[in-house]
Amino acid sequence: xxxxxxxxxxxxxxxxxxxxxxxxxxxxxxxxxxxxxxxxxxxxxxxxxxxxxxxxxxxxxxxxxxxxxxxxxxxxxxxxxxxxxxxxxxxxxxxxxxxxxxxxxxxxxxxxxxxxxxxxxxxxxxxxxxxxxxxxxxxxxxxxxxxxxxxxxxxxxxxxxxxxxxxxxxxxxxxxxxxxxxxxxxxxxxxxxxxxxxxxxxxxxxxxxxxxxxxxxxxxxxxxxxxxxxxxxxxxxxxxxxxxxxxxxxxxxxxxxxxxxxxxxxxxxx
Numbered sequence: 702x703x704x705x706x707x708x709x710x711x712x713x714x715x716x717x718x719x720x721x722x723x724x725x726x727x728x729x730x731x732x733x734x735x736x737x738x739x740x741x742x743x744x745x746x747x748x749x750x751x752x753x754x755x756x757x758x759x760x761x762x763x764x765x766x767x768x769x770x771x772x773x774x775x776x777x778x779x780x781x782x783x784x785x786x787x788x789x790x791x792x793x794x795x796x797x798x799x800x801x802x803x804x805x806x807x808x809x810x811x812x813x814x815x816x817x818x819x820x821x822x823x824x825x826x827x828x829x830x831x832x833x834x835x836x837x838x839x840x841x842x843x844x845x846x847x848x849x850x851x852x853x854x855x856x857x858x859x860x861x862x863x864x865x866x867x868x869x870x871x872x873x874x875x876x877x878x879x880x881x882x883x884x885x886x887x888x889x890x891x892x893x894x895x896x897x898x899x900x901x902x903x904x905x906x907x908x909x910x911x912x913x914x915x916x917x918x919x920x921x922x923x924x925x926x927x928x929x930x931x932x933x934x935x936x937x938x939x940x941x942x943x944x945x946x947x948x949x950x951x952x953x954x955x956x957x958x959x960x961x962x963x964x965x966x967x968x969x970x971x
Contacts, residue, residue: 712828724832725825728854731834732781736925737867737915738767739877739908740778740838742849746901747840747932749778750908752867752916755924768930768940772797774807774841776930776938777817780867781835781854789835792820807843814839814850814858822856836866842934862896869915876911905929905941909953 709715710723717723738751751767768778769790777793779786796816800808817839825832832854838861840849851864862881865873881896899907912927929946932938941949 714828728832728834735780737869738778738780739865748904749930752925770938779837810841810848818856818858869919872918873915905949906952909949
């Protein structure tokens with residue numbers, strides 16, 4: 702009975718005999734049906750990318766965002782239930798504002814990530830509230846050093862070289878591991894680039910490539926739009942323009958075409 706949650710999934714405060722909290726797992730499944738988000742920590746910047754499902758042709762493009770500026774040096778990318786994400790963004794901005802007011806300095810990305818993690822985790826403790834159905838990333842540049850943190854539906858905070866959440870998380874993480882040089886040698890015939898060797902422009906193209914690859918595998922033909930954001934030293938985080946996003950997507954598609962052509966040639970030679 703407990704393997705399917707029956708009798709143990711009525712509240713987030715109830716553990717199953719196996720030690721599972723089904724409400725938190727259900728929240729993770731909701732995130733698994735949402736748009737994919739990725740984050741890359743480069744040498745001197747942090748790049749975020751997100752795919753947004755097109756709900757209706759009647760909806761104005763770019764009227765809804767998954768990537769948000771939290772402070773003059775911080776960005777938050779969130780996926781899952783959009784309304785839950787809006788509350789997390791509001792909480793993050795309040796935390797950043799209060800920290801700046803109290804300490805007269807900007808909040809470090811690690812502290813903001815931990816505070817968001819505390820809020821998300823607190824919603825897994827009581828039976829009369831449900832967990833946030835969101836997963837998010839916090840990134841920024843402090844004293845010239847880029848930082849990236851991921852926060853899952855249980856409120857667990859992890860420092861990352863790169864991260865992914867959403868529908869295409871499995872494929873995106875595999876691509877990011879290869880990009881970072883952690884993949885198995887020979888798994889891809891195309892050369893594997895190290896994150897540290899990428900400049901910001903290349904990072905945006907690689908983020909687009911990862912999103913396109915994940916969408917190709919898990920998107921099932923759903924129409925989507927993409928948005929990207931940059932965190933750079935001494936610059937306020939901002940979404941890149943739709944024109945630059947389209948150019949990055951075109952470059953990523955060309956890169957994917959070159960890789961597929963190389964793979965096909967190698968298969969013919971074999």
